[in-house]
Structures are given as C-alpha cells and as structure tokens.
Amino acid sequence: MVPPARPTDESLGRFRRLIDRLPLMIASFDRDRRLTFANEPYARRLGVSPGELVGRCIDDVLGAEVVRRMEPHIERALAGEDVEFEMPLPRADIGAQQVRALHVPERDEHGSVIGWHAAFQASTSDRRIESDARSLAMLVENANDFIGWCDLDLRPGYVNRFGLTMLGTTLEEVRGLTIMDFFFPEDVPMIRDEFIPLVQRDGFAAVEVRFRHFRTGAPVWMHYSVVSMRGPDDEVIGFATISRDLTARRRVEELIRGAMLRAEESAERLRAALEA
Incomplete structure (x- = not known):
C-alpha cells in the first residue's frame, strides 16, 4: 500500500x-x-x-x-x-x-x-447586519435611480436594475467596459479631464450629462452625481453614483420652450399684421 x-x-x-x-x-x-x-x-x-x-x-x-x-x-x-x-x-x-x-x-x-x-x-x-444588508440591497436594486460603483480604473463593479435597463445592457457586459463607455464620445473629454478630477479633489461632483443607450444609441439625460468611496484607512478605493433620469424633465422643458417659441412667433405675426 x-x-x-x-x-x-x-x-x-x-x-x-x-x-x-x-x-x-x-x-x-x-x-x-x-x-x-x-x-x-x-x-x-x-x-x-x-x-x-x-x-x-x-x-x-x-x-x-x-x-x-x-x-x-x-x-x-x-x-x-x-x-x-x-x-x-x-x-x-x-x-x-x-x-x-x-x-x-x-x-x-x-x-x-x-x-x-x-x-x-x-x-x-x-x-x-445580514437582514439590513438584504434590505439595503433590495432597496438599491429596485430604486428608480441609476445606482452603481466603479474602481479607481473606472471599471464598473455594480449597476442596479434601473441603470442596466436605462443603458440597455447587462451587468456582465458593463463589467467589461469603463464608465467612459456610458457617455457620447463628444462628452468623454469633459467627464475624463474635468469631472473625474473634480471628484478626486473634492470627493463629490455633479453634472447634467447624456448617457448613451447601448442598443439604440439614444441619449438619456442624467443628473450625474458621483462621490468617492473610501476604505478602512480612509484611502479612496473607487467611486459611487446615485444619478437621476432627467428625460421626463427635459421633455417638459422642450415642450415649454417649443410653446414659448410658437407664442413669440404668433406675437410677431400679430405685430406685423397690426403694423401693415
């Protein structure tokens, strides 16, 4: 043996x-x-x-x-x-x-x-703790806001259900990207060179910016709010966001602007008719 x-x-x-x-x-x-x-x-x-x-x-x-x-x-x-x-x-x-x-x-x-x-x-x-964590996870997953976090290399670790639906993607797909892929190419320099450094300096920043729907390419206006995440030794270990979809508000603003423009055009035509 x-x-x-x-x-x-x-x-x-x-x-x-x-x-x-x-x-x-x-x-x-x-x-x-x-x-x-x-x-x-x-x-x-x-x-x-x-x-x-x-x-x-x-x-x-x-x-x-x-x-x-x-x-x-x-x-x-x-x-x-x-x-x-x-x-x-x-x-x-x-x-x-x-x-x-x-x-x-x-x-x-x-x-x-x-x-x-x-x-x-x-x-x-x-x-x-486990019960509180489960409740928090359920709250985050079912929130009507975009909630997620990424590491210092800007690679996503988590995006909640609302965020994934809004982007038209899956968590597996998102984890192979960086957060720069969420934005339109013309907006990336502002996010990369101005916004992220501001978060790194101050620990928080917010901006209204367009996210990009991965499947349709449609813009989704967001109030993009980002904070630094800190580890047990107070070192920055990543970034987290709770961001609000502004699509409905933007649509209302566009309707209001359109109505005001039409009203101005009508007033201009009325003045022209009175002066004729």
Missing part, C-alpha cells in the same frame, strides 16, 4: 490562507485545553495575532467564566461527540457577543480523541 503523500509547505500555506479568509472564527485545542491553532478572524476578535494565542490555555484566552459555561460542550466533544450550541463570546472591541458554535473532536490515527476543533460565527448582530 502506498502511503498518503504528506502535504507540502506550499499546500499548507494555501490552506492557511483559505482558513484565514473564511467568515468563521476557527481554533483547535488539545486535551490539556491548550490552543494549537487559531485563524485570523478568531485572533482578531480577541485583539491579538494568531501567534500570540498558540500554546495558551483556553481559560487564559477566553476567561474562566466563559470556559465554565462552555465546559459541558467541551466535555462532550472530548467524549467524541459533535456539539452545536449558542453562547456569548468575548470580543475585544464591543465586549461579549452571541455566537453559534460547533465543536468537533480531533482524533489521531488510532481513532482516539486528542482534542477538538471549534468554529464560531456571530449570530445576533450578524443576523441583524
């Missing part, structure tokens, strides 16, 4: 990076209750680095009171049982937070339990 291949340092590194990016707090403990592994989210929750946690006793990491409440679940995991439960867990920035937890026994090659793996996910606040 060919023995199984041992994982390489490269594969272990890739696995570690994957574990660190999961939206879960993951840690492993031996039978002596000492931490043998912690991913980045677990360590970040406690306000330390993973290296500072390895080798420390669980009482020292989480506190004696938390471990006392967790003890029945730990005992069940060490007895070979998968355990799911909810409880408050310390968090460095906001204090205790309710989490969903899963404890899974770790076994050696003989099947003996040598410790346990623990996974935690914030429950109460995350549910509220």
Whole structure:
C-alpha cells in the first residue's frame, strides 16, 4: 500500500490562507485545553495575532467564566461527540457577543480523541447586519435611480436594475467596459479631464450629462452625481453614483420652450399684421 503523500509547505500555506479568509472564527485545542491553532478572524476578535494565542490555555484566552459555561460542550466533544450550541463570546472591541458554535473532536490515527476543533460565527448582530444588508440591497436594486460603483480604473463593479435597463445592457457586459463607455464620445473629454478630477479633489461632483443607450444609441439625460468611496484607512478605493433620469424633465422643458417659441412667433405675426 502506498502511503498518503504528506502535504507540502506550499499546500499548507494555501490552506492557511483559505482558513484565514473564511467568515468563521476557527481554533483547535488539545486535551490539556491548550490552543494549537487559531485563524485570523478568531485572533482578531480577541485583539491579538494568531501567534500570540498558540500554546495558551483556553481559560487564559477566553476567561474562566466563559470556559465554565462552555465546559459541558467541551466535555462532550472530548467524549467524541459533535456539539452545536449558542453562547456569548468575548470580543475585544464591543465586549461579549452571541455566537453559534460547533465543536468537533480531533482524533489521531488510532481513532482516539486528542482534542477538538471549534468554529464560531456571530449570530445576533450578524443576523441583524445580514437582514439590513438584504434590505439595503433590495432597496438599491429596485430604486428608480441609476445606482452603481466603479474602481479607481473606472471599471464598473455594480449597476442596479434601473441603470442596466436605462443603458440597455447587462451587468456582465458593463463589467467589461469603463464608465467612459456610458457617455457620447463628444462628452468623454469633459467627464475624463474635468469631472473625474473634480471628484478626486473634492470627493463629490455633479453634472447634467447624456448617457448613451447601448442598443439604440439614444441619449438619456442624467443628473450625474458621483462621490468617492473610501476604505478602512480612509484611502479612496473607487467611486459611487446615485444619478437621476432627467428625460421626463427635459421633455417638459422642450415642450415649454417649443410653446414659448410658437407664442413669440404668433406675437410677431400679430405685430406685423397690426403694423401693415
């Protein structure tokens, strides 16, 4: 029988990076209750680095009171049982937070339990955040305004349903373009050389400009309002827009201008008739 291949340092590194990016707090403990592994989210929750946690006793990491409440679940995991439960867990920035937890026994090659793996996910606040995010996403997607964002290279990352319909295109198509493709060629220099630099300088700018319907080529007048998006370190990471379709207003303005022009022409003809 060919023995199984041992994982390489490269594969272990890739696995570690994957574990660190999961939206879960993951840690492993031996039978002596000492931490043998912690991913980045677990360590970040406690306000330390993973290296500072390895080798420390669980009482020292989480506190004696938390471990006392967790003890029945730990005992069940060490007895070979998968355990799911909810409880408050310390968090460095906001204090205790309710989490969903899963404890899974770790076994050696003989099947003996040598410790346990623990996974935690914030429950109460995350549910509220997820609910708020879903509500916000629904609001944005169904808004009667053009809403979208792009990166610093002006490549769109998102355009809502109204915006896609207004442009006569799809999100997949839009992601292969830049926002300059939204405008008529004669308007691109103004957007590129004047408007975008103004947003970069001031963090906000607005202008009335024509968007171009991708299928028909028809102009769509918009109040184009753009703000800078900033990352956690306050650096600009892209641009976002909530822009209003001015087509109806422009149509009314054209009707008013036409009516005024006709009225002036009628008045001029009347003056000419009276003077004749």
